[in-house]
Amino acid sequence: xxxSKALFLEVGGILAAxxxxxxxxxxxxxxxxxxxxxxxxxxxxxxxxxxxxxxTILNKAVPLILTGLAxxxxxxxxxxxxxxxxxxxxxxxxxxLAAVYLxxxxxxxxxxxxxxxxxxxxxxxxxxxxxxxxxxNANEIVTTLMLNFVAILTxxxxxxxxxxxxxxxxxxxxxxxxxxxxxxxxxxxxAAHAGIIIAVVAVIIVYLLMYKTSIGYELRLVGKNGHFAxxxxxxxxxxxxxxxxxxxxxxxxxxxxxVLGIHGTFKENFSASLGFDGIIIALLARNHPVGVLIAALxxxxxxxxxxxxxxxxxxxxxxxxxxxxxxxxxxSAQAIxxxxxxxxxxxxxxxxx
Amino acid sequence: MPILLEMKNIxxxxxxGTAANRGVDLTVHEGEIHALVGENGAGKSTLMKILFGLxxxxxxxxxxxxxxxxxxxxxxxIKQGMGMVHQHFMLAPSLTVSENIVLGDEPxxxxxxxxxxxxxxxxxxxxxxxxxGLKVNMQAKVESIPxxxxxxxxxxxxxxxxxxxxxxxxxxxVLTPQETDELFDSIKALVSQGHTIIFITxxxxxxxxxxxxxxxxxxxxxxxxLLTQETNQEEISRLMVGxxxxxxxxxxxxxxxxxxxxxRDLGALDDKGTLxxxxxxxxxxxxxxxxxxxVEGNGQTELVEVITGLRKATTGEVRYQDKDLLAASVAxxxxxxxxxxxxxxxxxxxxxxxxxxxxxxxxxxxxxDFKWGPFINKKKVKQFAKxxxxxxxxxxxxxxxxxxxxxxxxxxxxVVARELSKNPLLxxxxxxxxxxxxxxxxxxxxxxxxxxxxxxxxxxxSAELSEVMALSDRIIVLYxxxxxxxxxxTPDLTEQxxxxxxxxxxxxxxxxxx
Numbered sequence: 001x002x003x004s005k006a007l008f009l010e011v012g013g014i015l016a017a018x019x020x021x022x023x024x025x026x027x028x029x030x031x032x033x034x035x036x037x038x039x040x041x042x043x044x045x046x047x048x049x050x051x052x053x054x055x056t057i058l059n060k061a062v063p064l065i066l067t068g069l070a071x072x073x074x075x076x077x078x079x080x081x082x083x084x085x086x087x088x089x090x091x092x093x094x095x096x097l098a099a100v101y102l103x104x105x106x107x108x109x110x111x112x113x114x115x116x117x118x119x120x121x122x123x124x125x126x127x128x129x130x131x132x133x134x135x136x137n138a139n140e141i142v143t144t145l146m147l148n149f150v151a152i153l154t155x156x157x158x159x160x161x162x163x164x165x166x167x168x169x170x171x172x173x174x175x176x177x178x179x180x181x182x183x184x185x186x187x188x189x190x191a192a193h194a195g196i197i198i199a200v201v202a203v204i205i206v207y208l209l210m211y212k213t214s215i216g217y218e219l220r221l222v223g224k225n226g227h228f229a230x231x232x233x234x235x236x237x238x239x240x241x242x243x244x245x246x247x248x249x250x251x252x253x254x255x256x257x258x259v260l261g262i263h264g265t266f267k268e269n270f271s272a273s274l275g276f277d278g279i280i281i282a283l284l285a286r287n288h289p290v291g292v293l294i295a296a297l298x299x300x301x302x303x304x305x306x307x308x309x310x311x312x313x314x315x316x317x318x319x320x321x322x323x324x325x326x327x328x329x330x331x332s333a334q335a336i337x338x339x340x341x342x343x344x345x346x347x348x349x350x351x352x353x
Numbered sequence: 354m355p356i357l358l359e360m361k362n363i364x365x366x367x368x369x370g371t372a373a374n375r376g377v378d379l380t381v382h383e384g385e386i387h388a389l390v391g392e393n394g395a396g397k398s399t400l401m402k403i404l405f406g407l408x409x410x411x412x413x414x415x416x417x418x419x420x421x422x423x424x425x426x427x428x429x430x431i432k433q434g435m436g437m438v439h440q441h442f443m444l445a446p447s448l449t450v451s452e453n454i455v456l457g458d459e460p461x462x463x464x465x466x467x468x469x470x471x472x473x474x475x476x477x478x479x480x481x482x483x484x485x486g487l488k489v490n491m492q493a494k495v496e497s498i499p500x501x502x503x504x505x506x507x508x509x510x511x512x513x514x515x516x517x518x519x520x521x522x523x524x525x526x527v528l529t530p531q532e533t534d535e536l537f538d539s540i541k542a543l544v545s546q547g548h549t550i551i552f553i554t555x556x557x558x559x560x561x562x563x564x565x566x567x568x569x570x571x572x573x574x575x576x577x578x579l580l581t582q583e584t585n586q587e588e589i590s591r592l593m594v595g596x597x598x599x600x601x602x603x604x605x606x607x608x609x610x611x612x613x614x615x616x617r618d619l620g621a622l623d624d625k626g627t628l629x630x631x632x633x634x635x636x637x638x639x640x641x642x643x644x645x646x647x648v649e650g651n652g653q654t655e656l657v658e659v660i661t662g663l664r665k666a667t668t669g670e671v672r673y674q675d676k677d678l679l680a681a682s683v684a685x686x687x688x689x690x691x692x693x694x695x696x697x698x699x700x701x702x703x704x705x706x707x708x709x710x711x712x713x714x715x716x717x718x719x720x721x722d723f724k725w726g727p728f729i730n731k732k733k734v735k736q737f738a739k740x741x742x743x744x745x746x747x748x749x750x751x752x753x754x755x756x757x758x759x760x761x762x763x764x765x766x767x768v769v770a771r772e773l774s775k776n777p778l779l780x781x782x783x784x785x786x787x788x789x790x791x792x793x794x795x796x797x798x799x800x801x802x803x804x805x806x807x808x809x810x811x812x813x814x815s816a817e818l819s820e821v822m823a824l825s826d827r828i829i830v831l832y833x834x835x836x837x838x839x840x841x842x843t844p845d846l847t848e849q850x851x852x853x854x855x856x857x858x859x860x861x862x863x864x865x866x867x
Binding site for chain 1 (some may be wrong): 661662663682683684685686687688693695700701702703704705706707711714715716718719724727728729731
């Protein structure tokens, strides 16, 4: 745990990065827009101006929270997985298979079954790079990035061929999932679906898992100091595999929640890099589950703001991309600076006693 | 003697609020050997960094050769005729001795000085070697020469750059007694040629042996400057620690019981795949301390790692009571009441970015007593950590303090606390007091002896010969992966005697070591 001062500094640093990124966005707006203040207000205020927009923010945040959690777990164990995107597809695909093709049954059984299938799908697909890393020392960045293509293209193949819905009107997707097990709206008339509840529950579970259980202790120890973990008798290889599997399960959950809440069935290329956005979320949150929740909501807010700005002014939504990219740059730069400072302090101590 | 260097009222406060120097005065006379002593964290390193231009002082002045100076970096300090020999050698192993000496300042020749002047380089290096009697083969590659000679290369390096004031940072930490004697001869030779030496150390015996004057630092302040002839070890240590210190470890004669650990014909490879342990056999009984002496890198690390399950053996057997340790995993061995204080606490012994509490529960986080359903019982952990910190005198704000924020001594106490908290039947302590202050050394030594008296079998591996001799009942000497001597630690056993075995000059008959 950190002292309150260190926590304050860290949160302050992240806030500074957020503000700087926003200012960069504003500068671009000021330089290019003929009605800059309308645009800025459309970007910042319109997302909060209606329950519909707020609901959209929540919907956009749901998959980001879940993929952000997925990556924060692996990152904490010192594995730099880039594989959430692929795991998300496999999880969604397996879950959707269970949703579409299982014989009719009570939704009270069917819905949990679908979720479990998605969790398992993501976890087992995540296990592949985990085992490769732990037992064969294969670089996880390379394996996960390549397996992403395997996942995306394989699922795409199936929904373009054997599993293509006849009623799809030319779209590559599965048959529609029964309405009984789709995620309902939280309030009638509001856009937000029940996925946000699942996401918040996931945040709580991941928090407890990481900070309150033996597995979480082992996971974090392996990430912080593998030598120490090995010396302490922790089976570091198993821990690495478990961490990548938990991460995969969370990514799979993100996929199925997106399918059940937004799309109604598995569609080709439905994610559009949610798994990669999760990396940014985890970085912004410094791998803390509560931070993931906040970061994902902010990220979704900027995305919705980009849309409302496009409707309400002459600025295109790509301005949001500028803000996002600035955030990534600043946040990763901060992380690198702390790393360098620590290294420098340590080597400096060693040089002279 | 005229004053060469005068540092007055040096203060250094780091941006994070740590006050490393809080008013240090240091006066060094020309041509003297000035010892700078103090516990870890007393501010020696900061003071030398300031002198060498690596850090800027917050307050205070430096006068060198009668002029006030400010150094913006080591380059300025070197130009003024200062040189520092670091504790960790800064040499390029794949280059030759003479290449290392001139590195960055090579003699040049030809148009625009485009080419290296090897002939001049050899002449100058040879001249240096003969002038100062620092014997070393200048054509040899640095990786192939022994530690003592590497140190000479470091000294030659600063001499080549024209250093008149030479700072030696813990120069004897890695040397055998014989090599230390040779180093002291070289230091005396340097002084007779008009050089001035600042000698940083915590070994008081050496201070008494070599220095002319001594400055003692404590908690960032210079406490006293003494003439060596007019003081003694007791006084210096009292000034360093602020109270009386026991020099000898008080212990009653050992009462060995049954054999706890039996190692037979053990062989193992090092990380590079060469044979590092060559058929090592010994036993340790309950209630005795077996010391492992030897120059570092002669198989000690591998021996400890094999016994604790961290490294595979190639031959032999390790029996612990009636169990075969070679077949057990690290976790199983730890559960069998084997305590292990690893040689490197920063990497293997602790997780620096975890809290003290998290470091302490390494053997307990799965223990039902520490659990509340599936969760770790935070209250219980806190209680346990508090008791441990009290018992082992760990000084920190609270149990949530990051381990990395602790001083070397306090961190080592955390490691020792954890390893002793399970009441080990076999305790393996590797370099148990390396880089630890005197107060903590005393404490850790007493704890180790307490365990011995309680019936535990203890194995102490240390590069400090004095530590091995202070703690052990029997001593084995490892040289090149073999046991070359098995000695009873009687009062007439001398460091010199062990030193001959450590250097491989003497070797007992094989039968005697079995």
